[in-house]
């Protein structure tokens with residue numbers, strides 16, 4: 001049995017409660033909402049987990065859970081604060097890492113654009129691209145997030161899409177065109193990026209949060225013929241593709257955390273009852289970094 005200490009609040013949850021074809025079965029009304037969580041083992045019949053161990057996995061939005069050890073992963077909290085295993089050192093961090101290194105594959109000097117760049121996944125993806133030596137342009141909403149991208153993450157340029165016209169600003173920020181677009185937003189963002197992609201550019205389809213509030217009427221990219229005319233590659237992924245490679249990502253991200261080169265920020269809500277308010281923040285953009293709920 002686990003006592004759950006932290007819960008991760010993720011945009012993907014909106015997809016988990018629809019009946020649209022997806023990579024996991026829909027959460028049924030009346031059942032416990034699916035969520036990544038982190039907690040402490042307080043009772044154990046397992047050979048691999050002992051009382052006192054800290055573990056992560058799909059714990060659900062709850063205070064305690066009884067789960068098989070095959071669905072849990074032990075983490076070393078002597079290396080980093082526990083909640084970081086739900087943020088930059090957890091699934092969102094791994095998503096940014098694999099999306100950028102395995103699919104985006106920027107080369108030094110190439111131009112990378114990342115949307116929702118101040119968020120959990122986008123901030124890691126941006127920093128990985130910088131580490132590779134790319135020129136990185138981050139897109140986020142509001143002056144505070146823009147300053148964060150420039151001053152804290154050290155990106156080469158940033159666009160506040162709430163106060164700047166996206167397509168025109170992209171032309172200024174990426175005058176030589178875009179080699180890699182890491183898309184967290186979809187919709188108009190994807191269309192704007194498509195029009196400025198360089199030949200043989202790569203689009204990493206990580207998410208499309210601008211479309212999650214109306215799954216029935218999700219908008220596809222109108223400018224998709226750019227994929228043909230500029231020989232682009234557009235590839236989606238989920239962490240399901242990379243489960244066996246988690247140790248590789250964790251080693252790299254942990255090294256960045258310990259050396260201070262990997263920055264991350266967490267937006268912490270308190271108490272399980274804050275879940276509905278927290279979930280809404282993802283879509284208003286009120287979260288400043290990885291959105292977490294502290295349970296106990």
Ligand SMILES: NC(=O)c1ccc[n+]([C@@H]2O[C@H](COP(=O)([O-])OP(=O)(O)OC[C@H]3O[C@@H](n4cnc5c(N)ncnc54)[C@H](OP(=O)(O)O)[C@@H]3O)[C@@H](O)[C@H]2O)c1
Pocket residue numbers: 010011012091092095116117118119120121122139140141142145184185205206207208209210211237238239240281282283284285286287289290291
């Ligand atoms: N493929 C995978 O395996 C995988 C795994 C995890 C997450 N994801 C995807 O990655 C993306 C980011 O997730 P995250 O956990 O890192 O969340 P996040 O970026 O920390 O938080 C969500 C952010 O999305 C932005 N946003 C919300 N509505 C928007 C809209 N209509 N237009 C533009 N921006 C909007 C807001 O930032 P602004 O204030 O900047 O607008 C908001 O703060 C999501 O699309 C998510 O589904 C994919």
